Amino acid sequence: MNTKVTTNEEKILVNMTPSETRMAWVENGVLQEVWIERANKRGLVGNIYLGKVERVLPGMQAAFINIGLERTGFLHVSDICSKAVGKEVEEECDDITKFLYAGQKVMVQVVKDPLSSKGARLTMHVTIPSRLLVYMPREKMVGVSQRIDDGAERERLRALVKSIPEVQNSTGGFIVRTVAEAASFHEIRADILYLERLWAVINEKQKQVKKFALLYEDLPLHLQILRDIPVDKMNEIQVDSQETYRKMQAFSESYVMELSDRLVHYVGERPIFDLYNIEEEIQQALKKRVNLKSGGYLVIDQTEAMTTIDVNTGGFVGHKNLEETIFRTNLEATQVIARQLRLRNLGGIIILDLIDMDDQEHRAAVYSSLKKSLSKDKVRTTITEISSLGLVEMTRKRTRESLEQILCEPCVVCQGRGSVKTAETISFEVFREITRMAKQFEAKKYRVIASETVVSYILDEASGRVAELETFLDKTIRFQAESGYFVEQFDVVIS
Numbered sequence: 001m002n003t004k005v006t007t008n009e010e011k012i013l014v015n016m017t018p019s020e021t022r023m024a025w026v027e028n029g030v031l032q033e034v035w036i037e038r039a040n041k042r043g044l045v046g047n048i049y050l051g052k053v054e055r056v057l058p059g060m061q062a063a064f065i066n067i068g069l070e071r072t073g074f075l076h077v078s079d080i081c082s083k084a085v086g087k088e089v090e091e092e093c094d095d096i097t098k099f100l101y102a103g104q105k106v107m108v109q110v111v112k113d114p115l116s117s118k119g120a121r122l123t124m125h126v127t128i129p130s131r132l133l134v135y136m137p138r139e140k141m142v143g144v145s146q147r148i149d150d151g152a153e154r155e156r157l158r159a160l161v162k163s164i165p166e167v168q169n170s171t172g173g174f175i176v177r178t179v180a181e182a183a184s185f186h187e188i189r190a191d192i193l194y195l196e197r198l199w200a201v202i203n204e205k206q207k208q209v210k211k212f213a214l215l216y217e218d219l220p221l222h223l224q225i226l227r228d229i230p231v232d233k234m235n236e237i238q239v240d241s242q243e244t245y246r247k248m249q250a251f252s253e254s255y256v257m258e259l260s261d262r263l264v265h266y267v268g269e270r271p272i273f274d275l276y277n278i279e280e281e282i283q284q285a286l287k288k289r290v291n292l293k294s295g296g297y298l299v300i301d302q303t304e305a306m307t308t309i310d311v312n313t314g315g316f317v318g319h320k321n322l323e324e325t326i327f328r329t330n331l332e333a334t335q336v337i338a339r340q341l342r343l344r345n346l347g348g349i350i351i352l353d354l355i356d357m358d359d360q361e362h363r364a365a366v367y368s369s370l371k372k373s374l375s376k377d378k379v380r381t382t383i384t385e386i387s388s389l390g391l392v393e394m395t396r397k398r399t400r401e402s403l404e405q406i407l408c409e410p411c412v413v414c415q416g417r418g419s420v421k422t423a424e425t426i427s428f429e430v431f432r433e434i435t436r437m438a439k440q441f442e443a444k445k446y447r448v449i450a451s452e453t454v455v456s457y458i459l460d461e462a463s464g465r466v467a468e469l470e471t472f473l474d475k476t477i478r479f480q481a482e483s484g485y486f487v488e489q490f491d492v493v494i495s
């Protein structure tokens with residue numbers, strides 16, 4: 001049995017269906033993060049492609065690369081040569097036409113998924129992660145994660161990696177990941193052998209294909225979590241699918257043995273996401289308004305350009321004076337803001353509009369609280385001091401779509417000023433509701449009343465899932481389109 005050094009109770013809940021994977025990170029009973037991956041819309045970050053240069057733009061020092069997606073990917077000159085040749089950008093990467101021309105074939109990796117109207121962001125600095133290491137086949141160096149605070153341990157790991165014969169003979173480099181803290185020589189060497197074999201397979205595939213093609217695809221979400229999660233922080237991982245549980249167990253025993261005894265197959269009657277009110281939390285995370293316990297509230301507006309978060313006192317009047325009321329509201333807001341950024345996966349430029357504070361000590365305390373709350377976020381953030389107007393400018397690295405972008409689409413009724421859930425999202429909610437009702441009530445058949453859009457989607461795109469559910473429940477499910485129903489509205493009637 002492994003010893004868990006964390007003082008918090010942290011667990012991950014995995015909800016699996018054939019078409020969708022949902023994972024929730026819960027800390028002390030409170031939802032912190034949600035990941036959603038749909039089979040037909042898997043994230044592209046980490047994928048390696050053989051691409052074709054479509055256009056080179058010297059004025060932008062960038063190129064557009066066709067990798068077989070709907071939109072061409074974007075490659076900047078700084079992601080072409082500096083690390084590959086081991087020299088400074090200013091010396092070597094001053095002219096993209098030295099390196100690329102139209103029609104050229106290049107190996108690239110996705111570092112940012114396509115977002116809205118933008119294509120994927122690409123790099124030629126290919127990296128391949130394993131459990132303990134990140135392999136950089138085109139850069140000769142050895143680094144250690146900055147998150148390993150112990151200086152002696154950092155030096156031990158650096159020296160250990162350099163002492164491995166395969167590293168000495170390799171043309172590539174390695175970065176030791178945070179989870180490698182206290183790892184042994186044999187553990188790290190096993191990862192190195194695996195990564196170099198994988199790179200050889202990728203190179204061989206590149207030689208065989210004649211046009212743009214996918215050369216390497218990252219692990220599915222439920223295995224990525226096992227690879228990337230900080231082992232010492234996780235108490236338990238509950239999985240509601242026996243097949244997925246077995247796959248995760250096999251992966252864990254091969255690569256992350258420390259997590260093997262923490263994987264649990266969930267067999268409870270209640271849907272796993274009902275355990276900590278996660279379904280309701282997800283619904284709330286799609287709303288603009290977030291209430292504070294004190295009576296104040298936040299208003300979160302997400303646009304393509306930036307996200308703004310406005311703090312308001314609302315009904316909170318405090319116990320002493322206005323300044324005290326403002327201070328307490330801002331203080332509470334910093335913790336809620338940090339959690340909402342993780343939960344909604346908000347990225348890019350973010351502007352926090354705090355309530356103006358005259359007291360310098362209050363301003364310093366609020367800023368300190370914000371920094372402390374953001375320190376728990378594994379995604380890199382940068383924040384500025386509170387301005388004279390009470391504004392905080394910050395950035396949060398954006399690598400995948402936000403929760404709203406995954407679950408919702410622009411609303412045709414409001415002409416794009418807001419958003420509604422997609423028919424696909426509603427179909428999943430319908431299936432979950434039927435499954436939930438099947439465990440609570442005896443029924444001969446089910447009738448679903450929903451909007452024409454949703455019913456049309458279910459009977460066309462999701463007909464296979466309907467058949468699977470009918471077989472599983474051994475019950476008949478019928479669908480009735482109701483023109484008066486809004487797209488997010490549906491009812492399940494049993495008889």
